[in-house]
Amino acid sequence: MLGTMQEYPLTVSSLFRHGRQVYGASRVVTLEEKGTRSKTFAEVAERAERLAAALRQLGIGPGDRVGTFCWNTQEHLEAYLAVPSMGAVLHTLNIRLFPEQLAYVINHAEDKVVLVEDSLVPLLAKVLPELRTVRRFVVIGSGNASALGKEVLRYDELLAAQQPGFDWPELDERQAAAMCYTSGTTGNPKGVVYSHRSTWLHSFGITSAAIFGITERDRLLPIVPMFHANAWGTPYACWLAGTDLLMPGRFLQPDPLCRFISQEKPTVSAAVPTVWTAVLNYAEKNPVQLSSLRLVICGGSAVPQSLIEAFQVRHNVRIVQAWGMTEMSPLGSIAHPPRDTPASEDVTFRAKTGRIAPGVEMRLIDGAGKVVPWDGESVGEIEVKGPWVCASYANDPAPEKFHDGWLRTGDVGSIDSRGFMQITDRAKDVIKSGGEWISSVELENTLMAHPSVLEAAVIAVPDDRWVERPLACVVKKPGAVVEAHALRDFLEGRVAKFWLPERWAFIPEVPKTSVGKFDKKVLRARYADGKLEVLVVGAAQWPA
């Protein structure tokens, strides 16, 4: 027996209509070199209509990809609304990709038109000779664009030449709306293609009071770039909810950001921890008014509890960690403390990876492929399912990323009986020793609490008896004198006995990736090549 309900497709166009019809007076404010500019949702919607008309004239048809090479601005939002609603596919290009990756993703997605901000023209021009599918560049702003050749078009001129009142097509909810490439540590970037349905559902999901709870009474400042998993979905959610969007453009340094915050008084903001650390430091020396913020969503990497505490104590601003992946649209969890949390534990909870969001299902799979219970202690790789979780990649199925219809997140952790998860490691960095898992991250964090240790990276090395064992690579603080057995003694009682490394190496520094993360690949290679001097202290213990 079927329901008698309408077959109403869940589309970006329907979000778009709601925001413009009900919240036409809400505003999009964009930060510029000098001051700000502001438009209403109604004005932005009309400009999106003109943009769609212009793109159609440029030959963009159903399913064609339109790239954006932009910061967070009003024009980028216009593309967010127009491109999917006209039946084309928005491809947000990460301006921080290495040139070869950038060329790869544009060619792989077969972008036909790229919208590019004038300030970013030089960056895009670097890959110009490699691009095989782009027919037109549309430059936003009036800056010099000669590096892109003679055929560049100007965004404002294109819009001015069109009429409002675009005739939006009916769309199927499974159609592609937007795509975003993830840059994994190995292999080529992989394209996640959000459908209209997944975008609609994610947008609705994150307006729920259990997640961001944004309404028309909020003003949201997305600092996380719109080329990173759609700025965590905030532009669409704000449009749906009538929440003002405060767009920081390219001004992501603490000074302009803090002035923008003081002036426009956002109630909600979203950014990676690095941004908030910079803001915190800036606020120590400069008068900054952050108190309009009722919620700061922080994610992208683990959020230090000290950061949450400092914001709470010094600015009465509530930072809450959220976790997700490009493959998850991105929201998977948010660390709102559960009810009845004592005040003393409020910050601790907010620093956790988070509570499973409605709409998302999770399970933990251990090294033997078995489901692990939610007891807050047992660890396994986190697998996820849900209407806004991806099932494959664009022309790149990558079956190793999926498991019986679940997405393998590559993160390892535990979940407690209230659905609160804690990620302890990346699956590839976990050390599988004697059938048990050892968290390299926890060993590193414990070691780095030792007064003589500057940095520590722990990697798995092969072991005849235990399959893998941890090797602790330690950087001493300048002038510090400490030996491996003392560090091992320090760990004892702080971690399980069978975690205690018997292999140690003192190194001058931990190799890092371009974004500053520990590059364990390099350490593993050095070990394999016999280039690390390994000391052995004690012996591996049986798991208790």
Next chain:
Amino acid sequence: MLGTMQEYPLTVSSLFRHGRQVYGASRVVTLEEKGTRSKTFAEVAERAERLAAALRQLGIGPGDRVGTFCWNTQEHLEAYLAVPSMGAVLHTLNIRLFPEQLAYVINHAEDKVVLVEDSLVPLLAKVLPELRTVRRFVVIGSGNASALGKEVLRYDELLAAQQPGFDWPELDERQAAAMCYTSGTTGNPKGVVYSHRSTWLHSFGITSAAIFGITERDRLLPIVPMFHANAWGTPYACWLAGTDLLMPGRFLQPDPLCRFISQEKPTVSAAVPTVWTAVLNYAEKNPVQLSSLRLVICGGSAVPQSLIEAFQVRHNVRIVQAWGMTEMSPLGSIAHPPRDTPASEDVTFRAKTGRIAPGVEMRLIDGAGKVVPWDGESVGEIEVKGPWVCASYANDPAPEKFHDGWLRTGDVGSIDSRGFMQITDRAKDVIKSGGEWISSVELENTLMAHPSVLEAAVIAVPDDRWVERPLACVVKKPGAVVEAHALRDFLEGRVAKFWLPERWAFIPEVPKTSVGKFDKKVLRARYADGKLEVLVVGAAQWPA
């Protein structure tokens, strides 16, 4: 180009899993004759598993209908979770239907099993001889059930005989989850069949901060019955959000309700205006603690502004009007005041029909079938569209209720530029005069403000020149002396000139329906039969 996202069906089972896994410690509290009883979501979930196993043993298969004849209780919630999740269809029976309607809906839906509360056995037994499809009655409670024959089963015994751990099937999101009959004023009741998808989406929708914004920190008291459009969707939404459910059972009188509120401290509640009026009166004479309520959702009929004011002033409790229909799952709008509403207008906004909810589309269609602008003045019939709006009825397509894929609500009103709607009349009561519409309700309300008028009902009567004209049927207050021309003078300046009725009838009382509404059908019939004495005063004016 299609998205690469998972084909994850939106089902009641998925809501069910989320609530039990993440909010297993949330509670369902049921009010009883003496005191309350309480179970956790985890316990309720386990009982739902046993219920599903028991129903399967009774022969309930995919798509079979299971009726419920129950108040708002924990057991009713168990049926809400178990029946759709096992692939069967929950049919909530309105205990207030006339016997012939009740028999009609049970037979029309072909209910195989009916779960019935012991206190309601006598009511159901009245229609026993008429029932053609019911094989088994399952009685909740230990009260006498002999009126239903010898074959009755006991709910608790059935559950006790089963094991938890039911193997829930995979479901298609378009499958029927639940059904609810609407009792229109004419013809047989019509069955609205909610799909899994529509139920999932409505549940997600109403947890959004723009609608009810409920979270795990809330406790919700649904006074609106679970047989009225699923208690406005609150049981599913609460389960999804981990919100405690406070179930009032059959104790809907102000005395037990107020004690329940004082004791259990709900933060949100939902009921028709009559309930809140009774609570208000009760609270004048009895000590009542209502201050735990942060939001009272009120709907089902127009909410008097005076009621909202009284709750605000006397109890600091915020009543907000919501509007919808069984055909809309039911939520269509909610009257949260828009941002920047001055404090002086806050109550006025909350008494409006409401702002269009995210997920719902509306348009206004005038008498000529044209779309009317959203200017807050132009009126038309409200038509709605959306993923939780029905497209037809169970085995009863009723094409006159639909228009180009939109549901005709039968309500007439205006919408302003911010999506705030105001219903002014029922479409069938609107008077179509000279190509313009005259609101019978507004004429009635204005007339009833005259000191000599007790009641007034305005109906359309045929007119050679204007097609229709209003006939004002007036009941004078006892002992009052007033004439038609004085009433016409009173209206002048208060309504548009072309609205002024020239036909008047003084009647001893306005005929009423069984639920106390004006029965205009009877008045129209009396007029047609020449049984009303009509005075003519003045003449119809041209619309300005």
